[in-house]
Amino acid sequence: MANPREAIKEDSMILQKEMLANLFKELGNTKETGKKVVYTFVPGNLTELILSFDMLPVYPEINALQSGMRKKSAAYIREAEKLGFSEDVCTYVKCDIGMMLNGNIGPTGESIPPPDLLLLSYTGCFTFMKWFENLERLYPGVPIAMLHTPYQEDGQITSDQVEYMVKQLKEEVIPKMEMVAGKKLDMQRLSNMMSKSAEAEDLLVKILETAKNKPSPIDAYFAGVYYIGPIFTAFRGTDEAVNYYKELYKEVEQRLKLGLGPITPEGELKEEKFRLVVEGPPNWTNFREFWKIFYDMGAVIVASSYTKVGGVYDLGFRHNPNEPLESLAKYCMGCYTNMNLPQRVNFLADYIKDYQADGFLINSIKSCNSFSAGQLMMMREIEKRMEVPVGFIESDLVDPRYFSYANIKNRLESYFQMLEQRKIIMTQEAETA
Amino acid sequence: MRQLNEILEECSVQAFDLQFNKARSWKQESDGRVLVGYLPIYFPREIVHALNGLAVGILGTGDRKQIIKGDAYYQSYICHLPRGIVEMALDSSLLEFDGFIFPAICDCIRNLSGMFKLADKGKFQRYFDYPQNFNPTIGGRFYRHEIQKIIDDIQSINGATLDFEKLNHSIGLFNKNRQLIEEIYNIRQEYPWRLSAVDTYHILRAGLVIPVEEHNKILEDVIAHLHEERGEPVDNIRVVITGSFCEQPPVGLIKSIEMAGCYIVDDDYMLGSRWIQGDVPDNTDDPLGALVNAFLTQSTFSSAIYDIDNSKGRKLVERVKSRNAEGVIFSAASFCDPALLDRPDLQKVCDASGIPNINFQYHENTGQFKVIKEQAGTFSDSIKLWA
Secondary structure (H helix, E strand, C coil): CCCCCCCCCCHHHHHHHHHHHHHHHHHHCHHHHCCCEEECCCCCCCHHHHHHCCCEEECHHHHHHHHHHCCCHHHHHHHHHHCCCCCCCCHHHHHHHHHHHCCCECCCCCECCCCCEEEEEECCCCHHHHHHHHHHHHCCCCCEEEEECCCECCCCCCHHHHHHHHHHHHHHHHHHHHHHHCCCCCHHHHHHHHHHHHHHHHHHHHHHHHHHCCCCCCCCCCCHHHHCHHHHCCCCCCHHHHHHHHHHHHHHHHHHHCCCCCEECCEECCCCCEEEEEECCCCCCCHHHHHHHHHHCCEEEEEECHHHCCCCHHHCCCCCCCCHHHHHHHHHHHCHHHECHHHHHHHHHHHHHHCCCCEEEEEEECCCHHHHCCHHHHHHHHHHHHCCCEEEEEECCCCHHHCCHHHHHHHHHHHHHHHHHHHHHHHHHHHHC | CCCHHHHHHHHHHHHCCCCCHHHHHHHHCCCCCEEEEECCCCCCHHHHHHCCEEEEECCCCCCCCCCCCHHHHCCCCCCCHHHHHHHHHHCCCCCCCCEEEEECCCHHHHHHHHHHHHHCCCCEEEEECCCCCCCHHHHHHHHHHHHHHHHHHHHHHHCCCCCHHHHHHHHHHHHHHHHHHHHHHHHHHHCHHHCCHHHHHHHHHHCCCCCHHHHHHHHHHHHHHHCCCCCCCCCCEEEEEECCCCCCCCHHHHHHHHHCCEEEEECCCCHHHHCECCCCCCCCCCHHHHHHHHHHHHECCCCCCCCCCCCHHHHHHHHHHHCCCCEEEEEEECCCHHHHHHHHHHHHHHHHCCCCEEEEEECCCCCCCHHHHHHHHHHHHHHHHHC
C-alpha cells in the first residue's frame, strides 16, 4: 500500500481545525470555567438548545471516529471486548467505551470531561439507546434525558409525531437541562441561534450542490465529511459556523469559476473520470488510503447519503426561528437514517439523476445495521430504476480488522473497469445514433 | 380431554408450520377475516382479535427451511432471522397475509419493514414504534396513535367495527392466555421434569399461529395433565435463559441445554406472549387505554425497552430468585445488538449477586451443539459440585 503524502489544506480546513481545537480546549477547562458538559449524538442533535444554556456538547461517535483516524480504536475496541462486549456489536460503542476506560483523551491530547448530562436524542439508530444505557452505567448518577424520535415509517413527518416530540422537549428534556444548567431556557436566544443555523444550512446546501457541475469542484463524500463537521456537531447556530461556511463557499465558488476539480489530500484532481453517488458511512481507520483508491482512479463522489446523517437540508428543511421546538422535532425526524427505505431509495435515485452520476456505490458497514440492513435490496432497486452500474464494498467504521485494503481495491478496480467499458459503449452508441 | 402426547405432537407441528396452514384455514372459514403477521417481540394481539383478525407471529424459519434467496438480501454480518422471513416472503408462505407489523426492537427489523414496503408485500406494512417515554400523557398518547394506525389499516381491509365490548372480550381472552402460560411455568418451576423445555417451547410457539381460543384450550388441557406426576426427576441444575427473545434458537439447542444437565425454569423465548405482567382490565369503557396503560406500566424487562430507572439487571436477578434458579445462561443470536449490548452489564449484575452465569451465541439454523452442550454440561457440573 502506498504511503499518502502530507495532506494539502485549504483556509476553511485550517479554520475548522481551529474551531475544534478551541472546543476541546474549552472542554478541557470546564473545571475552571464551570461550564456544564452534555454528551449527545450527531443525528438528531439539539446543539442550539445545548448552546443556549451555555453548555458544551460532546459527541461520543465523533470521539470514536477520531480515535479511528488516530489509529487508537483497535486497542479501545479490544478493551471493551475484554469486558464482555461481543465481536458482533457496534464498534463505535466499543471504541467509545474503551476510550472512556482509558482516560477519555480527546484528539488534542486533553482529557474530555465527564458528562453533567446524558442527552439521548436518538434518531435513526436503535443502538444509540443501548449505547446510552451503557454510558449511564459508566457514569452512575449523572442525570439523563431521553428524547424519543419517531421513525418516518410512513415516509412523512406527521403533526402527531411533532406534538409528541415537542411535549417531550417541554416537559422532560428542557426541565432536565434547566436543572443541570441552573438557568431557565431563553427562547429568544434559541430562536436567534436558529436563524444562524438556517443561514449555515443554506450555505452548506449551496456548497454540496456545486457538485452538480462538471467537473465537480468538490468531493461530496471524502471531503464532504469535513464540510459537515461544524454544522453536524458543536457549532450549528453560531457565528463561527456561518463564517466557516462562508469561507468554504468562497473557496468552492472560486474552484467552480476556474473549472477546477476537487482538492484531494495530494492536491487538485486533474481529471474527473467517474461521478459516483455513495451510500453508507466511510471507513475511518484507513480513511486516506480508502479515499486514495478513488482519486487515483479519477472517481469523484458527487453526492452521498452519509453527509445527510445529521440533517437532510437539500430537501428543504431549515431550522425555523419562529417555531424553535417544532423545528428541532422536525430536524430530528428528518435525518437520513430516520427515513424509511422507500424514501432512501427515492432520495438516492434523485441524486443519481440530479448529479448526473455514472454509478452508484454502497460502502456497507459491518457495525451499522441502521445503514446496512436492507442495502442490498436498495441496490437492486436503484439498479432497476436508474440503469446505472452499481457496486458494493464492505468495511467497518472504526474496527481495522474489517478493513481489507486489497479486497476493497480489487473490487473497486473491477467496478471502475465496468464503468469505463460502459462509457465507451455509450459513447459509441451515441456516435452511431 | 386429549392425551398429552397428542397435544404435544400437534403443537410441535403447528410451531414450525412455515406455511401457516392453520391460520390460512381460519381465514378461509369466514368472510371478513384478516391475517396480520407480526415480528418479535411484542404486539397487542387483542386489537387484531377484536377486529375479526388473527395476529400471527412470524419468528423466522429456524433450521426448517433452506435459505437461498434470503441470503442474497443480507450481508454476512447481519443476523439470520430476516433472511428466513425474506425467503418466506419471496415464496408462497405469506401470500394470504393481509398486513405485516414490525415492532420497534432493532434497526434490522425496522429496515425489514422498508423492504416489505419496497416489495409491496401485503396490503399494509407497519413499523410499530413503541414509545420510549412512559409518561401516559406523552408516551401513552403516542402509543395510542401507533395502535390507531393498525386499527385503521385493518378496518380499511375488512370494515370491522371496534367497540369496547369486543375489545374487552379480546383482552379477557389474552389475559387468560397469559395466566395459563404462567401457570405452566409455575408448575415447571416445581416439577421441571414433567414437561421438557422443548415441549414447553412448542406449546408456546404454537400459540402464535393459532386462534387464542384454541390455544387457551390446549394450555388448559396441558395444565390438567401436568397436575399428574409424569417423567422422572434428574439431578439437573435450574437455570434461567435470557437473550433469545427475537431470533429463536434451534430446538436442538434447547434440548442440548436440558440434556447437558440444566432445567430451564424460565426463559425469554416467547417473550411477546408473556410481555404484559398481570391482567389488563377487561371491563372498562376505554379498553384501548387499558392496553396502552398496560404497556407503560406492566411491561416485562426487555432489551427493546429503555431501562433507565427500571434496571433490567435488577429484574433479571429478581427473576432468578423467584424461580429459585441456580444460574443464568446468556444465549443470544449472533449480531443481535440489543441482546449483546445488554449482556456485559447483565453479567456484571449477576456476578455481583453471586449468580453463576455463562454465555454463548447461536444462529437460528446452528447445526452443531456439541460445544454448547459441553459448555452447559460443565456449567451444570460446576454448580452441582462447587456451588
